[in-house]
Amino acid sequence: MGESIQAVRGMNDLLPGEAGPWQALESAARETFAEYGYREIRLPLLERTELFKRSIGEYTDIVEKEMYTFTDRGGESLTLRPEATAGIVRACLSNGLLHNQRQKVWCAGPMFRYERPQKGRYRQFHQIDVEALGFEGPDVDAELILMSARLWKRLGLTGLTLHLNSLGTPESRAVYRARLVEYFRGHAEVLDEDSRRRLDGNPLRILDSKNPAMREIVAGAPLITDHLDDASARHFEGLRARLDDAGVGYTLNPRLVRGLDYYSRTVFEWITGDLGAQDAVCSGGRYDGLVAQLGGDPVPAIGWALGEERIVELMRLSPGTTAEATVDVYLALAGEAAERTGLRLAERLRDALPGLRVETNCGGGSFKSQLKRADRSGARLAVILGDDEVARGVATVKPLRENGEQRQVPLEGLAATIAAERARAPA
Ligand code: ATP
Ligand code: MG
Numbered sequence: 420m421g422e423s424i425q426a427v428r429g430m431n432d433l434l435p436g437e438a439g440p441w442q443a444l445e446s447a448a449r450e451t452f453a454e455y456g457y458r459e460i461r462l463p464l465l466e467r468t469e470l471f472k473r474s475i476g477e478y479t480d481i482v483e484k485e486m487y488t489f490t491d492r493g494g495e496s497l498t499l500r501p502e503a504t505a506g507i508v509r510a511c512l513s514n515g516l517l518h519n520q521r522q523k524v525w526c527a528g529p530m531f532r533y534e535r536p537q538k539g540r541y542r543q544f545h546q547i548d549v550e551a552l553g554f555e556g557p558d559v560d561a562e563l564i565l566m567s568a569r570l571w572k573r574l575g576l577t578g579l580t581l582h583l584n585s586l587g588t589p590e591s592r593a594v595y596r597a598r599l600v601e602y603f604r605g606h607a608e609v610l611d612e613d614s615r616r617r618l619d620g621n622p623l624r625i626l627d628s629k630n631p632a633m634r635e636i637v638a639g640a641p642l643i644t645d646h647l648d649d650a651s652a653r654h655f656e657g658l659r660a661r662l663d664d665a666g667v668g669y670t671l672n673p674r675l676v677r678g679l680d681y682y683s684r685t686v687f688e689w690i691t692g693d694l695g696a697q698d699a700v701c702s703g704g705r706y707d708g709l710v711a712q713l714g715g716d717p718v719p720a721i722g723w724a725l726g727e728e729r730i731v732e733l734m735r736l737s738p739g740t741t742a743e744a745t746v747d748v749y750l751a752l753a754g755e756a757a758e759r760t761g762l763r764l765a766e767r768l769r770d771a772l773p774g775l776r777v778e779t780n781c782g783g784g785s786f787k788s789q790l791k792r793a794d795r796s797g798a799r800l801a802v803i804l805g806d807d808e809v810a811r812g813v814a815t816v817k818p819l820r821e822n823g824e825q826r827q828v829p830l831e832g833l834a835a836t837i838a839a840e841r842a843r844a845p846a
Pocket of ligand 2: 480
């Protein structure tokens with residue numbers, strides 16, 4: 420026997436019985452997006468490496484050290500997507516979706532980053548992502564944030580805080596950047612290695628440093644919000660007024676710069692106090708320059724992405740969240756005639772009672788062992804069928820969760836009996 424093969428580090432299996440909160444999150448998101456008129460888009464997991472280098476930015480964690488990049492058999496450099504926005508913009512451009520049109524889209528799926536695996540941080544993780552392309556804002560900025568707030572409400576998640584900032588335009592940022600470089604140069608001796616390297620490449624990223632030793636110097640740095648151009652300042656006020664109108668609270672956080680280069684103006688993050696160090700559950704921002712940067716005509720755009728693993732963890736922590744649905748009825752079958760009749764009977768039940776979850780016993784076994792399986796399945800009812808029952812046109816219905824008489828029911832009346840049981844004590 421060979422040694423068993425392990426999963427890749429930082430990549431998780433989602434096992435049977437664990438999918439409940441994932442399914443609840445994904446369907447709540449799908450319903451919420453539909454309510455705002457956002458449509459689904461599904462894209463390849465692999466893109467040309469160039470796409471991410473040109474969009475995310477050279478001096479970012481992702482491009483510097485986190486991408487899963489390889490050369491395919493044709494000699495082309497490809498990268499497993501580390502985030503969704505670049506691919507969405509690429510798809511909009513290559514399919515002409517921004518010619519005299521605007522788009523409100525969402526997508527969901529796995530992302531890949533070569534990070535140090537720890538709680539809430541994995542190498543394959545999952546995002547749900549929303550983007551609005553072709554909108555100047557700040558109305559759409561507010562809409563996107565309201566949509567995220569509605570999703571939290573739907574999921575019963577309280578205790579998330581919205582952090583909000585504006586990064587201005589590339590021009591206003593250049594002025595700020597010069598001030599920042601001057602400030603950090605004045606404190607060069609306390610900068611860590613990452614920060615020293617970023618000083619020339621992208622000094623704003625120093626503000627995003629996760630190194631506690633950098634906290635003090637970051638706290639004393641000049642604030643970007645003191646350097647906004649007039650139009651960006653008005654845009655930011657407009658967003659804040661709309662959030663105020665809607666009663667969505669927020670914390671102004673002038674040090675929130677976000678880890679990707681393409682953002683401009685609005686940036687935000689939903690933060691939780693319940694997950695330890697990995698506290699950002701949803702992050703987003705405006706990227707007015709990205710479409711042009713990737714070769715299109717300039718189109719303003721904004722989006723956000725939530726981390727499914729982190730949201731699922733919050734759902735597990737909050738009481739009364741969704742367990743995976745169990746079956747309603749377990750069909751125990753013994754004998755050749757019973758097995759063949761049983762398979763057809765299960766189909767008839769599914770026809771008659773849409774949504775009913777019926778598990779058919781497969782692979783035989785004694786009634787005793789089948790009833791054990793029935794019990795483990797979580798079913799409320801067992802339907803028992805042997806060859807002599809088939810001959811008499813009846814089945815035995817046995818309640819498994821509550822005290823109740825087991826009784827014989829004609830096969831034609833079985834659906835009605837199950838429907839009555841369902842109505843009596845809904846799951
Ligand atoms: P962080 O600051 O935690 O590294 P980030 O700024 O890199 O997050 P984004 O690129 O904005 O994150 O991705 C959006 C969301 O995806 C984050 O808010 C987070 O919830 C989730 N996320 C990011 N990286 C990971 C990861 N490696 N594992 C699990 N979730 C992640
Ligand atoms: Mg990160």
